[in-house]
Amino acid sequence: MTTLKEILSVLQFSDLTLLNEQGDLERVVEMVDITETPDIKNFTTPHSLIVTTGMSYQDDQSGLINLIRELNDIQVAGLGIKLSRFLKKLDDEVIAFANKLKFPIIEIPESWNLGSITHHISSFILDEETEKLHFALDIQQELNAMLMQGFSLNMMIERLSRLIKVPVMLLNSFHQVESSSHHFHQNSEHVQKNLNYFRRYLNSEQTEPNHNGVFQEEYAVFKVPAFKYFPYYLMISNVNLLNYPISLLTIEQAVNTLSLAIYKNSKIKEAEQQDVNHFFTTLMSEHPDNLVSLAQHTDLLKKYHIQPSTFYQVIICGIDKEKNVENSAYLNERYQMTFEWLTHKFTGIDPSISIYMSQGERRFTILLQRRHHYYLEYCRYIQKEYQLFFNSSLSFGIGNEVSELSQLPLSFFEANEAYDNKYEQGEMEFIEPYKSKSVEELLQLIPTNKLKPFIIYTLGPLAYPQTTKEKELRFTLSVYMANQCDLTKTSEDIFIHRNTVKYRIKKCEEILGQSVESPDTSLSIRLALFASEKISL
Known part of the structure; x- marks a missing residue:
């Protein structure tokens, strides 16, 4: 976008003069309007440069204060006045008010008529914007070629930096330096300055990159939307050194290509990781x-x-x-x-x-x-x-x-x-x-309709004893198994003679049809006894 500063710096317009020292020359000019009517605010558009003779205010310049306020409210770029025609000189109150708003007032000299100045400034804006567009597209084409040829992000960032002649840094979705131009190599202080600004940028209330059509600060940050919710960021340093024909459009076109490069690299890594994931899943x-x-x-x-x-x-x-x-x-x-x-x-x-x-x-x-x-x-x-x-x-x-x-x-x-x-x-x-897991937790994982047949098959009538004799035999068997098939300890625990224990165990073996002391049988009996206490018939 063309600014007032760029217009005034052109030799052709060197005789145009800024009348108020605090006028903001960084304002963007997109078109030029001629008017002599006080209600121009209803007919013009933002970023217009208004040129006039001020004829309507030759008897009372206080009306200019209201005009300046209205034009500033709708983001008009500035007001050009041919003082020599009617006003001759602006009142101090008008200058002071314009300075308060940083609204530029420019004197158009006697040598220019309004039609001619309008035509020449409009032509300059059109030519400049065309040149900026061509330059932006040239850079995009060069970066696109690098992308297609498989150049790394590091090389693309370095090339962009050399094309626009300022330091460039790319930060990833986690706000860490992914790539940077040669200016940052072995210069940790420079890196830290950039990161400090970037943190302030993230902590600010801004939701868009810190530009409003022009570069107004030392740094500019642009979102690189390779990912919608977790973007990368492109950070440009020494923005004040950017010269024509470098423009906002130049950076935006570079951002588009970088987004594609980051997305492409991400998809390649994802495909490689899927192969690794599949191998590990198979391994397990x-x-x-x-x-x-x-x-x-x-x-x-x-x-x-x-x-x-x-x-x-x-x-x-x-x-x-x-x-x-x-x-x-x-x-x-x-x-x-x-x-x-x-x-x-x-x-x-x-x-x-x-x-x-x-x-x-x-x-x-x-x-x-x-x-x-x-x-x-x-x-x-x-x-x-x-x-x-x-x-x-x-x-x-x-x-x-x-x-x-x-x-x-x-x-x-x-x-x-x-x-x-x-x-x-x-x-x-x-x-x-x-x-x-404990034995009880493991048994809980087995459905009851599958566990009950095991209990009944292993213990027979001792699984859920009905008679006093069966209950007596089951109790003795349970204590005997808990004591690792020790007759003496079992007799002591249930207060009966050792021979009585031996007799009861023999009766149990007759009912079960197998010895209770073999390792496999012993484990099955222990599990069945434990499970039968948890599951009712």
Whole structure:
């Protein structure tokens, strides 16, 4: 966009003079209007330069104050007055009021008639905007060619910087430097200055890049919408050094190409990660014997981020469900961004940590391949950081450590079960280590209609005794099994003679049709006795 400053800097218009020192010459001029009517506000448009002789105010210049106020309210670029025709000189009150609003008043000299000045300024604006458009398209075409030829983001950022002759920095969705021009290399102070401004930009109430058609500050920040909800940012430094024909359009066209480059790179990484995820999912369903042989293929495992180690531990991570969040595009984008964020955070403390995605369940598998004594504290730290950036929460299920690759599916199973137990209870933002199940909890997993036949088959009439004699035999058998088939201890516990215990156990064996002391039979009897106490007939 053409500004008053650019117009006045042209030799052809060098005799145009700014009458009020505080007039803002950075105002954009899109067209020129001639008028002699006081109600021009009803007929002109924003960013117009109004030229007039001021004929209507030759007897009373106070009307100019109201005119300036009205024009400023509708964002008119400025007022050009041919003083020599009627007014000769502006009153101090008019100048002071214009300065208060920073509204530019420009004197048009006697040598120009209004029709001619209107034509020449309009032609200049048109020619300049055409040149800016051509320059912007040339830069876009060059960056597009680099994109098609597979050049990296670093090279594209460096090229853009050299084309516009100022420092350029690209920040990723997590507000970290992704790429920067040579100006920032080995210049940490320069980098920090940029980041400090960028943080102020993020903390401000602005929702759009800090430009209003022109560059008015030392820095300018542009959203790079490769991702709708988690954009990148392009930061331009030394904006005051940008010269014609560089314009806002130039940067916008560059942003479009950078968006495509970032999106393309993201899709390539996603495809590669899907292959890694599929391998890991398959690995977790393999038989341990197959994993023993696979452990010998270290090069293959390294390709999928698994290292030879005597320590493995799986942590399952999931994004907690939120009410009233049904935007699938947002959820998909957040899931992918969470993966990248977790990868950055965990590999930052240990490069050997690997992260895998479980697309169907929207979970992440975190594989520790070295012992970390403070991993629970780090999970809590991750939860707090995630809440700050994503305004959402994470939960973790933690499996036990294992020492061999063949045991890894066990830790994976434990981590998922620990996560599922809390998730199904509706809990959020939890960190749940796996706890081994008791015999009672395991039996609860077996449907009653399948457990009862086992009880009756194993214990026969002793499963649910009806007579006093059967109840007596069952009680003795139960104590005998609890005492590891020790006759003496059993007789002491139930206060009967040792021979009586021996007789009752023999009767039990006759009823059951087998010895109660063989290892397999003993285990079945113990389980059946325990289960029959929990399940009624």
